[in-house]
Amino acid sequence: MSDTARGTSRRYGTRPTMKDVAARAGVGLKTVSRVVNGEPGVTPDTERRVQEAITALGFRRNDSARILRKGRTASIGLVLEDLADPFYGPLNRAVEEVARSHGALLINGSSAEDPAREQELVLALCARRVDGLVIIPAADDHRYLAPEIAAGIATVFVDRPAGRIDADVVLSDSFGGAQDAVAHLIAHGHRRIGFIGDQPRIHTAHERLRGYRTAMVAAGLPVDESWVSLGPTAPERVRSAATTMLAGPQPVTALFAGNNRVTVTAVRVLADHPRPVALVGFDDFELADLVNPAITVVAQDAARLGRTAAQLLFRRLDGADDAPRRMEIPTRLIPRGSGEIPPAES
Amino acid sequence: MSDTARGTSRRYGTRPTMKDVAARAGVGLKTVSRVVNGEPGVTPDTERRVQEAITALGFRRNDSARILRKGRTASIGLVLEDLADPFYGPLNRAVEEVARSHGALLINGSSAEDPAREQELVLALCARRVDGLVIIPAADDHRYLAPEIAAGIATVFVDRPAGRIDADVVLSDSFGGAQDAVAHLIAHGHRRIGFIGDQPRIHTAHERLRGYRTAMVAAGLPVDESWVSLGPTAPERVRSAATTMLAGPQPVTALFAGNNRVTVTAVRVLADHPRPVALVGFDDFELADLVNPAITVVAQDAARLGRTAAQLLFRRLDGADDAPRRMEIPTRLIPRGSGEIPPAES
DNA sequence: CTGAAAGCGCTTACAG
DNA sequence: CTGAAAGCGCTTACAG
Numbered sequence: 001m002s003d004t005a006r007g008t009s010r011r012y013g014t015r016p017t018m019k020d021v022a023a024r025a026g027v028g029l030k031t032v033s034r035v036v037n038g039e040p041g042v043t044p045d046t047e048r049r050v051q052e053a054i055t056a057l058g059f060r061r062n063d064s065a066r067i068l069r070k071g072r073t074a075s076i077g078l079v080l081e082d083l084a085d086p087f088y089g090p091l092n093r094a095v096e097e098v099a100r101s102h103g104a105l106l107i108n109g110s111s112a113e114d115p116a117r118e119q120e121l122v123l124a125l126c127a128r129r130v131d132g133l134v135i136i137p138a139a140d141d142h143r144y145l146a147p148e149i150a151a152g153i154a155t156v157f158v159d160r161p162a163g164r165i166d167a168d169v170v171l172s173d174s175f176g177g178a179q180d181a182v183a184h185l186i187a188h189g190h191r192r193i194g195f196i197g198d199q200p201r202i203h204t205a206h207e208r209l210r211g212y213r214t215a216m217v218a219a220g221l222p223v224d225e226s227w228v229s230l231g232p233t234a235p236e237r238v239r240s241a242a243t244t245m246l247a248g249p250q251p252v253t254a255l256f257a258g259n260n261r262v263t264v265t266a267v268r269v270l271a272d273h274p275r276p277v278a279l280v281g282f283d284d285f286e287l288a289d290l291v292n293p294a295i296t297v298v299a300q301d302a303a304r305l306g307r308t309a310a311q312l313l314f315r316r317l318d319g320a321d322d323a324p325r326r327m328e329i330p331t332r333l334i335p336r337g338s339g340e341i342p343p344a345e346s
Numbered sequence: 347m348s349d350t351a352r353g354t355s356r357r358y359g360t361r362p363t364m365k366d367v368a369a370r371a372g373v374g375l376k377t378v379s380r381v382v383n384g385e386p387g388v389t390p391d392t393e394r395r396v397q398e399a400i401t402a403l404g405f406r407r408n409d410s411a412r413i414l415r416k417g418r419t420a421s422i423g424l425v426l427e428d429l430a431d432p433f434y435g436p437l438n439r440a441v442e443e444v445a446r447s448h449g450a451l452l453i454n455g456s457s458a459e460d461p462a463r464e465q466e467l468v469l470a471l472c473a474r475r476v477d478g479l480v481i482i483p484a485a486d487d488h489r490y491l492a493p494e495i496a497a498g499i500a501t502v503f504v505d506r507p508a509g510r511i512d513a514d515v516v517l518s519d520s521f522g523g524a525q526d527a528v529a530h531l532i533a534h535g536h537r538r539i540g541f542i543g544d545q546p547r548i549h550t551a552h553e554r555l556r557g558y559r560t561a562m563v564a565a566g567l568p569v570d571e572s573w574v575s576l577g578p579t580a581p582e583r584v585r586s587a588a589t590t591m592l593a594g595p596q597p598v599t600a601l602f603a604g605n606n607r608v609t610v611t612a613v614r615v616l617a618d619h620p621r622p623v624a625l626v627g628f629d630d631f632e633l634a635d636l637v638n639p640a641i642t643v644v645a646q647d648a649a650r651l652g653r654t655a656a657q658l659l660f661r662r663l664d665g666a667d668d669a670p671r672r673m674e675i676p677t678r679l680i681p682r683g684s685g686e687i688p689p690a691e692s
Numbered sequence: 693c694t695g696a697a698a699g700c701g702c703t704t705a706c707a708g
Numbered sequence: 709c710t711g712a713a714a715g716c717g718c719t720t721a722c723a724g
Contacts, residue, residue, distance in 0.1 A: 015497045028695035058493040063473040065717035069700045084435035093430040108454040127409040147404040151361045292638045374711035411701035415716045
């Protein structure tokens with residue numbers, strides 16, 4: 001009677017608990033728990049009565065409470081730079097797939113390339129006691145995470161390395177990919193090659209610049225510092241950098257774009273430029289083959305990056321405690337036309 | 347002494363609790379709670395001792411436990427079709443931004459367009475007691491959600507309507523956008539216009555087809571059923587549909603592509619086609635202006651879709667309990683070239 | 693096969 | 709200003 005009253009007078013927002021189900025079914029709390037979790041040792045008749053009560057009350061187990069008692073939350077956090085960046089879409093999906101296959105939920109957040117925001121978000125995830133973290137770092141100092149990792153929150157960094165902390169890392173071969181790109185342009189006759197990259201504190205930008213320099217040096221070519229521009233990837237900045245390199249008496253005859261956002265703006269600038277200029281971009285993207293000329297790129301396997309990182313994370317959660325690893329995913333040069341344009345006569 | 351022992355002998359994976367902090371600081375549990383939550387009524391000296399204990403032990407409040415007691419989880423779920431689809435990137439980010447501004451975390455998951463998977467994921471989120479849900483539905487029957495909504499989980503559907511349930515919905519104007527697209531092609535002289543869309547059970551596909559038919563009828567044009575093809579947006583299927591429409595003695599002279607995935611494949615097919623064919627695509631995408639010809643599209647404002655849905659969700663969480671709303675976000679036709687190609691002489 | 697008690701780590705409602 | 713007790717909704721460890 002009072003059960004029914006409680007059931008129907010329940011105000012909006014209050015849910016029945018196992019205790020309510022137990023009362024209605026006339027059994028103990030533990031018996032309800034057994035039925036809900038499919039544990040053995042319940043007679044069919046008892047089970048049926050409990051099931052009826054569950055249905056009648058619209059009971060759904062509160063996993064937050066369960067989690068508190070069990071210790072593991074069956075959730076992992078993914079912190080990336082921008083949820084809207086198409087480069088991270090496949091990575092995000094790959095991490096989700098792996099999480100799903102391990103029965104874990106995925107909590108997602110963006111750092112917006114702001115170290116403070118990254119830390120705030122990561123620590124909020126730790127406070128929720130996620131089992132593990134996959135982080136595309138914006139910060140270059142992750143000592144703030146040391147106590148969390150020591151306390152058992154598995155952490156894998158992806159796309160960029162961790163700063164001042166020894167942790168698992170999964171990276172693309174930015175250095176090798178950049179070397180390939182620049183060597184490709186040199187092989188097509190270019191001697192004055194510009195590089196427009198992301199902010200220098202970002203590891204991938206730094207590595208790609210290093211690959212650029214190494215390839216130039218290996219070919220015995222000088223690098224004029226006016227050919228190199230690192231900074232924010234906002235269209236205005238990239239546009240102005242490209243315009244500068246393409247002007248003057250000794251303009252660059254080819255551009256190497258440090259990531260997908262730079263490439264997009266470079267393509268726009270070059271479309272309006274009077275002379276043909278070769279272009280190779282880091283990162284592949286949709287329709288790169290349909291632009292005219294089709295865009296030659298160094299493709300990263302973003303899905304593989306995400307999958308590898310997530311698999312490593314769950315291996316840690318399963319108890320693997322060998323030394324932190326640094327894994328490198330190869331890149332692939334895809335010639336499509338823009339990277340094979342010869343130098344314009346000047 | 348025993349505090350220190352407990353502190354240092356703590357095995358990997360076990361974290362200090364407020365009780366540990368209280369013991370070490372020589373204060374009561376509630377005092378620790380006050381300090382951690384910045385509540386008033388603690389002398390500076392006591393506060394300092396507690397802070398010291400927190401730092402020494404590496405304490406971080408367990409928000410899972412806090413949540414259990416407080417009722418609200420400060421987290422919302424976003425269920426979409428595919429985390430890697432660039433269309434959903436801006437939507438995802440917009441939802442995250444709104445969540446963040448309300449101090450909530452975002453749990454993300456993909457349905458992979460599978461109704462069973464959607465339901466499984468949504469109910470898992472309900473079991474975690476997310477405060478609210480933003481759902482891009484794959485299913486067409488959401489009665490399974492009624493008990494959860496009644497129990498207080500705010501729910502907003504976005505991009506597609508809820509099925510068999512009365513709930514808040516935020517949609518793009520698919521019908522109007524499709525009408526605009528087809529009217530545009532008709533205005534440029536086309537009479538035989540093909541429509542390739544997503545699976546008919548998807549609401550947006552259905553609405554866009556309706557817009558197509560309405561525009562044709564309004565112009566007094568007949569619709570040959572061979573000009574309409576709905577189905578999966580896999581490249582092979584779209585390619586074969588397009589190829590069929592473009593063959594024969596009376597081929598279509600223009601195509602209306604029902605979403606971004608269809609458009610991409612259509613562009614590829616048309617690039618290899620001997621005669622010029624006009625194309626308007628639903629959804630804008632990066633570099634649409636750099637393909638040759640540049641692609642005329644009906645652009646949706648995905649970010650606004652997400653922002654509107656999330657804002658509505660938090661308004662519900664703040665107590666707004668007026669009748670479920672249906673909000674429509676306008677689309678915008680962007681002429682770029684491909685949609686202004688005149689019909690080829692046949 | 694079944695259930696009462698204790699406890700997960702916090703907050704709430706009170707009392708001093 | 710401070711803290712002991714009860715409780716959030718479950719699971720664990722036991723006892724019957």
